[in-house]
Amino acid sequence: MQIIxxxxxxxxxxxxxKALLNSTISFDELTLVDIVMPTNPGMDSRIHCKxxxxxxxxxxxxxxxxxxxxxxxLAAIVSSHAEKDFDIGWKVNLDITRYLLEACRYTNPHIRxxxxxxxxxxxxxxxxxxNDATAVTPRSSYGTQKAMGxxxxxxxxxxxxxxxxxLRLPTICVRPGRPNLAASSFVSSxxxxxxxGEAAICPVSPDLPLxxxxxxxxIQNLIHAATLKTESLSWRTVNLPGITxxxxxxxxxxxxxxxxxxxxxVQFKADEGVNKIVxxxxxxxxxxxxxxxxxxxxxxxxxxxxxxxxxxKQSA
Amino acid sequence: MQIIxxxxxxxxxxxxxKALLNSTISFDELTLVDIVMPTNPGMDSRIHCKxxxxxxxxxxxxxxxxxxxxxxxLAAIVSSHAEKDFDIGWKVNLDITRYLLEACRYTNPHIRxxxxxxxxxxxxxxxxxxNDATAVTPRSSYGTQKAMGxxxxxxxxxxxxxxxxxLRLPTICVRPGRPNLAASSFVSSxxxxxxxGEAAICPVSPDLPLxxxxxxxxIQNLIHAATLKTESLSWRTVNLPGITxxxxxxxxxxxxxxxxxxxxxVQFKADEGVNKIVxxxxxxxxxxxxxxxxxxxxxxxxxxxxxxxxxxKQSA
Numbered sequence: 001m002q003i004i005x006x007x008x009x010x011x012x013x014x015x016x017x018k019a020l021l022n023s024t025i026s027f028d029e030l031t032l033v034d035i036v037m038p039t040n041p042g043m044d045s046r047i048h049c050k051x052x053x054x055x056x057x058x059x060x061x062x063x064x065x066x067x068x069x070x071x072x073x074l075a076a077i078v079s080s081h082a083e084k085d086f087d088i089g090w091k092v093n094l095d096i097t098r099y100l101l102e103a104c105r106y107t108n109p110h111i112r113x114x115x116x117x118x119x120x121x122x123x124x125x126x127x128x129x130x131n132d133a134t135a136v137t138p139r140s141s142y143g144t145q146k147a148m149g150x151x152x153x154x155x156x157x158x159x160x161x162x163x164x165x166x167l168r169l170p171t172i173c174v175r176p177g178r179p180n181l182a183a184s185s186f187v188s189s190x191x192x193x194x195x196x197g198e199a200a201i202c203p204v205s206p207d208l209p210l211x212x213x214x215x216x217x218x219i220q221n222l223i224h225a226a227t228l229k230t231e232s233l234s235w236r237t238v239n240l241p242g243i244t245x246x247x248x249x250x251x252x253x254x255x256x257x258x259x260x261x262x263x264x265x266v267q268f269k270a271d272e273g274v275n276k277i278v279x280x281x282x283x284x285x286x287x288x289x290x291x292x293x294x295x296x297x298x299x300x301x302x303x304x305x306x307x308x309x310x311x312x313k314q315s316a
Numbered sequence: 317m318q319i320i321x322x323x324x325x326x327x328x329x330x331x332x333x334k335a336l337l338n339s340t341i342s343f344d345e346l347t348l349v350d351i352v353m354p355t356n357p358g359m360d361s362r363i364h365c366k367x368x369x370x371x372x373x374x375x376x377x378x379x380x381x382x383x384x385x386x387x388x389x390l391a392a393i394v395s396s397h398a399e400k401d402f403d404i405g406w407k408v409n410l411d412i413t414r415y416l417l418e419a420c421r422y423t424n425p426h427i428r429x430x431x432x433x434x435x436x437x438x439x440x441x442x443x444x445x446x447n448d449a450t451a452v453t454p455r456s457s458y459g460t461q462k463a464m465g466x467x468x469x470x471x472x473x474x475x476x477x478x479x480x481x482x483l484r485l486p487t488i489c490v491r492p493g494r495p496n497l498a499a500s501s502f503v504s505s506x507x508x509x510x511x512x513g514e515a516a517i518c519p520v521s522p523d524l525p526l527x528x529x530x531x532x533x534x535i536q537n538l539i540h541a542a543t544l545k546t547e548s549l550s551w552r553t554v555n556l557p558g559i560t561x562x563x564x565x566x567x568x569x570x571x572x573x574x575x576x577x578x579x580x581x582v583q584f585k586a587d588e589g590v591n592k593i594v595x596x597x598x599x600x601x602x603x604x605x606x607x608x609x610x611x612x613x614x615x616x617x618x619x620x621x622x623x624x625x626x627x628x629k630q631s632a
Contacts, residue, residue: 086475124550124551125550127449132451133443133450133451134449134451135448135449135450135451135452136451136452136467137470137551138467138470138471139474141471141475144467144468144470144471147467148464148467148468151452151454151460151463151464152460152464154453154454154460155454155457155460158455159402159457234440234441235440235453
């Protein structure tokens with residue numbers, strides 16, 4: 001029994017690996033693969049780290065073996081990056097997904113293929129209630145590539161070539177580390193940097209509603225997807241639950257948990273490119289179906305900040 | 317000014333070519349391309365017929381030139397065929413669409429790219445009203461490939477690489493010629509064959525509702541898509557109008573237009589594979605948006621039969 005995490009060097013991949021080591025899922029091998037050699041997330045003989053360029057069509061076939069039971073396919077080019085570099089977005093976000101599914105098809109059709117998609121598949125004029133039955137009309141190449149990957153996983157699953165589950169992740173907050181090329185990068189920055197005593201720039205209006213999940217909840221939901229019974233899932237794509245908060249509510253929360261001086265480090269400076277992408281995403285979703293399927297949701301935004309500060313303390 | 321029709325050897329391609337020759341659209345060259353050399357649809361020096369395998373990545377670049385102004389991308393592997401031969405479906409229905417869009421991107425971003433999609437993008441548990449805002453959850457590889465092509469055309473259009481319009485075609489009736497590997501092939505067979513004095517088999521229940529367009533209406537709508545102002549189209553995919561009739565209503569109509577002996581040639585014999593695909597498609601759609609955009613709709617099913625009989629007479 002081998003578990004594979006693509007994007008294993010990333011924040012979610014590393015965190016998922018640690019959570020799997022402490023989970024009830026049994027496995028002999030946990031392989032983290034990434035375009036650069038992933039950090040080994042723990043002292044455990046089951047962990048294997050692999051540097052592999054999955055955009056080379058043959059790579060997926062060397063990665064997936066008869067022992068593979070679960071793949072978490074997290075590797076992706078993030079939203080603003082895929083918007084700036086059109087070609088690499090397609091290569092990584094679409095082609096790699098296809099190569100991995102093909103490799104599963106010819107290896108073991110019972111592989112649980114957990115694909116991380118995103119609420120970025122939505123965009124444009126959205127109905128009052130966005131749910132699993134709402135058409136995806138992405139306003140970014142990233143969202144388009146994720147939407148196409150979702151369709152691929154569903155069709156490969158329908159054909160019995162793989163046992164897929166697609167999770168549309170809310171925006172994750174607070175991501176640790178440095179800002180990245182995700183259009184949503186500021187969502188973590190405006191909490192993380194001020195707490196560190198650094199300035200942060202918010203490129204959108206304080207009134208913009210965001211649909212958020214904490215890292216811990218996303219990780220638990222990814223693990224839940226790995227063991228979910230799929231017989232009753234007529235469609236494999238699930239909008240994960242999240243909470244809706246505006247930027248202003250996030251900063252109010254930050255002030256409550258920290259102090260006035262901390263939130264004073266956040267400056268508003270509009271960025272048209274970021275705003276165009278982020279404001280095209282739904283700020284609220286009806287995720288009743290996900291909750292019925294046993295996926296979790298966070299309680300209040302204060303807890304997002306508490307979770308982040310507790311982790312900072314742990315890693316300090 | 318060059319117009320290209322992929323799938324130019326097919327029924328729609330041939331018919332579209334003839335209609336373009338008599339339309340108000342001006343062009344110097346009309347290129348019909350197909351995997352086998354297309355029949356020349358008329359004595360007109362503007363027509364060029366080309367045999368080309370567009371699944372060879374380089375082929376699209378030889379086809380599309382600085383003179384290209386409109387492409388009708390009709391080439392496809394039909395539903396049951398794509399279901400039986402998974403690999404060829406992806407190669408033709410997805411990869412070729414991508415190659416053509418890439419070729420446009422590097423040639424002339426003002427090319428009007430008319431992509432023929434299908435109501436087969438819908439499937440599974442559908443809401444009471446299916447419209448442009450309904451999520452696509454295809455239950456066939458054909459529907460999946462078309463849905464992915466739609467997303468591609470939208471993203472290339474959004475980026476300004478091409479000027480795309482995607483039409484979701486209703487099931488077309490009456491197609492001339494012989495039955496093909498489309499799951500919907502019977503929809504034409506049960507009208508066409510009895511009129512010719514031949515037996516036909518209906519693989520679905522008489523109560524199954526179908527969403528239909530006559531060939532003439534589809535052709536007029538394809539031409540309308542070629543000249544439609546796209547500035548106000550926030551999303552490039554449009555469900556074309558059609559009429560809803562059950563198989564029983566089609567046969568009642570056939571009896572009205574012909575006679576009892578004619579409909580007696582239709583036998584019901586269930587086919588699980590065909591039924592699974594066809595009954596996953598919506599039998600009715602709300603296409604108000606398409607009508608507002610100036611697309612046409614047929615009146616009654618009797619006229620479908622009259623249209624077919626008139627054409628039979630013409631070609632006899």
